[in-house]
Amino acid sequence: MTDIQEKKLLEIVDKTIKYEKKIYDVQSFKENARNLVVFTKQRSFVLSAHQVDEFLDAISIVPNTEPYVPNLPQTKTKETNKVNLQIYEPTDSQKAVQSSLLDMLEKVKEDPKAIPQAKAVCEIANTMVSMEKAQIQLMQLAQRRN
Structure with a gap:
């Protein structure tokens, strides 16, 4: 740049x-x-x-005087199946990842030298999220075939 x-x-x-x-x-x-x-x-x-x-x-x-116009999609909405999230309980590993990320955030706030370690933790967390997404997609695929 x-x-x-x-x-x-x-x-x-x-x-x-x-x-x-x-x-x-x-x-x-x-x-x-x-x-x-x-x-x-x-x-x-x-x-x-x-x-x-x-x-x-x-x-x-855009000058501040121009009113904000949201970028709303112009597509028709379709009905979706609603999911009851009250029955959802995060797994122990999800809770551990969340706790680790919050701990690293506090470490970085206190000591910028912890940034490389925080990046490593974030990479691991992103990999875990990708794995969770893949599992969800497999479950959805299996559910469609049944």
């Missing part, structure tokens, strides 16, 4: 922008090895290096 791009990105943080006829509330941005990610309340934009200038040229800052 160039200095000019970074300056433009800093200017839109905590601002409302218009992009492709939609309104977004920009929260922050982050650059990693391959991409730049712009985080908004509505969605995140993952931009490759050559897309950053195109994105910055295509956006406009």
Whole structure:
């Protein structure tokens, strides 16, 4: 990311922008090895290096006087099966992961040197979440076949 791009990105943080006829509330941005990610309340934009200038040229800052118009989908809603979550009880491993993540958050707040360890814990937690999602998908698939 160039200095000019970074300056433009800093200017839109905590601002409302218009992009492709939609309104977004920009929260922050982050650059990693391959991409730049712009985080908004509505969605995140993952931009490759050559897309950053195109994105910055295509956006406009919305003045505070313009009323906020939410980006509501224009699709018809369909009925879904409702699930009673009162019977849901997190497993011991889910509780342990949540506890570990909260502990790491406190460690990072107290000591920034704990960030590498926190990243490792988050990677493990993300892997566990992916495994849980895969199990849910398998259960849904098995339920459809029955």
